[in-house]
Amino acid sequence: MARLSGLQKEVLRLYRHSLRCVRTKPEEFRSHWKAYVKEEFARYDHIQKKQFSVVEHLIRTGHRKLEMYSNPNIKNIH
Amino acid sequence: MFRFAVRSVRPVARLPVASRFVQPIRSYAVAPITKDEVIKRSFEALKTVAALQESEISLESSFQKDLALDSLDTVEALVALEEEFDLEIPDKISDEIKTVGEAVNYIFEEEQKL
Numbered sequence: 001m002a003r004l005s006g007l008q009k010e011v012l013r014l015y016r017h018s019l020r021c022v023r024t025k026p027e028e029f030r031s032h033w034k035a036y037v038k039e040e041f042a043r044y045d046h047i048q049k050k051q052f053s054v055v056e057h058l059i060r061t062g063h064r065k066l067e068m069y070s071n072p073n074i075k076n077i078h
Numbered sequence: 079m080f081r082f083a084v085r086s087v088r089p090v091a092r093l094p095v096a097s098r099f100v101q102p103i104r105s106y107a108v109a110p111i112t113k114d115e116v117i118k119r120s121f122e123a124l125k126t127v128a129a130l131q132e133s134e135i136s137l138e139s140s141f142q143k144d145l146a147l148d149s150l151d152t153v154e155a156l157v158a159l160e161e162e163f164d165l166e167i168p169d170k171i172s173d174e175i176k177t178v179g180e181a182v183n184y185i186f187e188e189e190q191k192l
Contacts, residue, residue: 004149004173012153013169019157020166041150 007055014062015041021070029076036077040065116163116186120178123162127155137179156181163189 004012015037022033040062047054069077117137124130129151139145141152156172163185167175175181 008149009169009173012149012173015150016153016157016169016172019154020160023161 005049007052007059008049010059011041011055014059014066018062018066021066024070024072026075032077111186111189113182113186116189117182119162120159120182120185123158124155124178127151127158130155135178137182138177140177142176159185 018037018040019034022030022037025033044058047058049055068074121135124135129147130145133139133145135145141147141155142149147155153172156167156175159181160166165185165188167181167184171184175184
């Protein structure tokens, strides 16, 4: 595997934390959450690794979304 | 009516002094996990990952070279393992894990520490 840049590692970190967060949700909705996380990441997979500011922006908004959805009162997603 | 109430608050017979100092024998609910078991459970957990359902998994397989996962799928596979063994692999170590065997070794060592 090619060495990953710091920014790429950040993306993987966000993905890892998001997937871990899925585990805190009620079991019956976990598949929805997982699909949602994958979809959100897949949506931007065409972005080149040199587009630093775009990636940085997405990581930032991603963390904010993760924080918001981590709320235990949010149980399901469509 | 009151008779019943009185009877019910009567103190329970005390344990004889000797038995109150009996040392409890410590017993373990589960035997420490063996490496084979870690391997077996890991493979099963990895089979649940969508991208790995059809793949031939062995300890030597590299997630990206042999199993043809991209970096996101690799993360997903590792999270599946974390879930199976109820632990969290720190980000730094997770970034370094390239093969199934490395992941199994890490999990096995962590389980020994418990």
